[in-house]
Amino acid sequence: MADNRRDHIADAAIRALAAGGMRGFTHRAVDRAAGLAEGSTSYYFRTREALILAVLARMAELDMTDVGELPTLGGTVGLDELTELVTALALRWLGEGRDRTLARYELSLESTRRPELRAKMAEYGSRFRLMAETLLTAAGTPEPRRRAHALLACFDGVVYHQLAGVGGNPMDEADLRAACRDMLATALRPS
Template sequence: MTRRSDLADAAIETIAAAGMRGLTHRAVDRSAGLPEGSTSYYFRTRQALLQAVVERLAELITAEIPALPVTDLDAAAEAITTIIEIGATTGRSRHLARYELILEAVRRPELRAALTASWAVVQEAVAEQLAALGLADPRRRAVDLLALLDGLLFDAIAGTGDRDLAGTGLRATVQALLTAVTRPDPASRA
């Protein structure tokens, strides 16, 4: 890994622990265990640091997607379940930071643009998987599937905890969402 990636990872942990207000160059230096000024050497502005965080998050999330099998919906549901379980446990900081960034982007157009561009990479990777399954309109279906799964993950991380996300409960929910998104459109039958 490079120093820039290490600093982006430390910034992700900082955002997850302290929110957007807690994200400072000094806080990232402390989180990374580096001398004061290290982060600002690599990322002169807060926007440059945020851009690095957004790109790193997309890189980490996209790296999980190739593990999805493309030949069978049941196997895909199993792989997606595993990804969500990881996202809600060992990957929790990563997704919590991403949700913080999404909320901040409501007020910051430059951050929204960066998030939109990076998330398009994730959407394209999922669309390729859905296309390999032979689904019509894989791009739209990828957008829908990611929105549904993201809501499920958000609920697991920040929700009320009412949902059974252990083992078979999560697997059944993912299977239902995947089935709904991959079902042929009623309009296309006409």
């Protein structure tokens, strides 16, 4: 039951962080988002730091679940399969995972001022870098490590622009798929 309560609070904390940013991210705001009595969040997560770490761990768990729900690829992977995988992930993080994506960007900016937070985010992010590198290796990409890093940066940029609305008109699903295909084609291009 305690784990369920901790997950419930961490999920509410993600929503509170997405709604109020770091400035509005308080134990009281999380209590309200969770529909719990005041003081409940601080009972489970005494400090703001502990609450932030719980949010990071929960986001990493949910992100891996998102990726795990994507079809597994065996053998050689082509541009079409990769495009579908990456597009599905982008759609999920812009749709049902929107609050988590907003919270991730809030924490990313906060990590520029907090080295311990940056280290923890890098640890969780390394899973995605490794998966991207593995997929690019399976696709026969030269320099998969370097290109995986660039691919993830491009992916983050597309998602950020769509989420924040700073990239002009929002992309529909076909445009998003085309953007994912373009960035993957670049990553797969022979040297």
